[in-house]
Amino acid sequence: MALLAALLAAVLGLPAAAHAERVRDLGEFQGVRSNQLTGYGVVVGLPGTGDDNLEYVTQAMRGVSGRLGVQLPPGVSPGLKNAAAVMVTADLPAFAKPGQRIDVTVSTIGKAKSLRGGALVLAPLYGADGQIYAMAQGNLAVGGLGITAKDGSQLTVNVPTVGRIAEGATVERAVATGFDRDPTLRWNLFDADFLNAARVRDAINRRFPGMASVEDGVTLALALPGGVDARASTMAQIEAIEVTPAEAAAKVIVNSRTGTVVINSAVRLSPAAISHGKLVVKIDEKPRVSQPGPFSNGQTAIVPNSQISASEDTAHVALFAPGASLSSLVNALNKLGVSPSDLVAILEALKQAGALKAEMVVI
Numbered sequence: 301m302a303l304l305a306a307l308l309a310a311v312l313g314l315p316a317a318a319h320a321e322r323v324r325d326l327g328e329f330q331g332v333r334s335n336q337l338t339g340y341g342v343v344v345g346l347p348g349t350g351d352d353n354l355e356y357v358t359q360a361m362r363g364v365s366g367r368l369g370v371q372l373p374p375g376v377s378p379g380l381k382n383a384a385a386v387m388v389t390a391d392l393p394a395f396a397k398p399g400q401r402i403d404v405t406v407s408t409i410g411k412a413k414s415l416r417g418g419a420l421v422l423a424p425l426y427g428a429d430g431q432i433y434a435m436a437q438g439n440l441a442v443g444g445l446g447i448t449a450k451d452g453s454q455l456t457v458n459v460p461t462v463g464r465i466a467e468g469a470t471v472e473r474a475v476a477t478g479f480d481r482d483p484t485l486r487w488n489l490f491d492a493d494f495l496n497a498a499r500v501r502d503a504i505n506r507r508f509p510g511m512a513s514v515e516d517g518v519t520l521a522l523a524l525p526g527g528v529d530a531r532a533s534t535m536a537q538i539e540a541i542e543v544t545p546a547e548a549a550a551k552v553i554v555n556s557r558t559g560t561v562v563i564n565s566a567v568r569l570s571p572a573a574i575s576h577g578k579l580v581v582k583i584d585e586k587p588r589v590s591q592p593g594p595f596s597n598g599q600t601a602i603v604p605n606s607q608i609s610a611s612e613d614t615a616h617v618a619l620f621a622p623g624a625s626l627s628s629l630v631n632a633l634n635k636l637g638v639s640p641s642d643l644v645a646i647l648e649a650l651k652q653a654g655a656l657k658a659e660m661v662v663i
Contacts, residue, residue, distance in 0.1 A: 392475060484523055
């Protein structure tokens with residue numbers, strides 16, 4: 301463990317070398333994205349693991365049978381242990397064209413125990429605008445398993461109530477991206493950063509003079525040439541341009557539930573001293589059995605016997621010079637032997653004292 305800590309400190313102590321990243325790894329073109337689709341459907345063919353007589357399943361089956369020309373008589377409530385009501389979701393990729401196929405995920409919304417062995421009946425998938433963009437149907441692949449015995453005992457492996465259909469939906473409508481019509485195409489950074497936006501602009505303008513301009517900390521406006529073929533070629537060249545990104549802002553991420561602490565390399569410390577010690581209080585309960593004397597007519601009794609001891613570990617003091625880096629902090633905390641909970645307390649105290657130059661994010 302000590303060797304691992306030493307290696308970690310040594311690696312963190314190395315100066316961060318500047319590295320170049322492609323423009324496509326820093327952001328994406330506006331409008332060139334996937335769109336979420338959702339739909340409601342019915343899975344049939346289940347071996348008794350469906351929703352049984354839930355009303356919304358019955359209504360859904362009436363709709364399915366009605367589309368097939370079979371009208372159920374009023375008041376008839378069919379047993380549907382072999383059917384389940386499900387939500388169908390999918391991602392429609394950018395530039396997806398009618399006739400192409402996409403994967404779908406099918407999830408139960410009722411009391412169905414398992415979708416294993418089921419088949420999804422034809423279900424429309426809707427976009428946020430309420431229009432149908434795909435139609436889904438097919439046999440489900442379920443990675444989970446659920447078993448129920450007659451005595452009520454159950455065994456569940458993974459999640460049997462969610463399945464997938466590879467290429468289970470056919471695209472019926474394309475989504476317009478506007479990249480072939482708009483005179484100005486916008487490119488957005490994944491994370492807002494004015495310095496990175498300026499560096500990407502400069503890199504693009506060195507390759508294509510006067511093409512890029514910064515609109516804000518996220519968006520660049522690109523004056524691309526007309527014509528789909530020429531525009532696509534230019535976009536491909538822009539995505540391949542390499543840019544040296546700016547160093548990330550100093551942050552300390554603390555997970556209050558697990559005690560996980562992540563400190564990035566941009567964190568710096570002002571002059572500070574940390575003292576860390578532990579007070580251990582130990583209470584041992586060793587009750588004794590008291591026996592009465594011979595012929596005394598007394599009773600055996602349990603007599604409490606408590607022993608209390610206290611000890612305090614020797615406190616060590618770690619001193620940080622101005623501008624101390626992450627490696628200095630890691631080395632000092634390793635020498636102090638702090639636990640994750642103690643580390644959180646130390647970092648919060650450094651922040652309150654004004655010695656920790658970083659943003660603390662508690663998740």
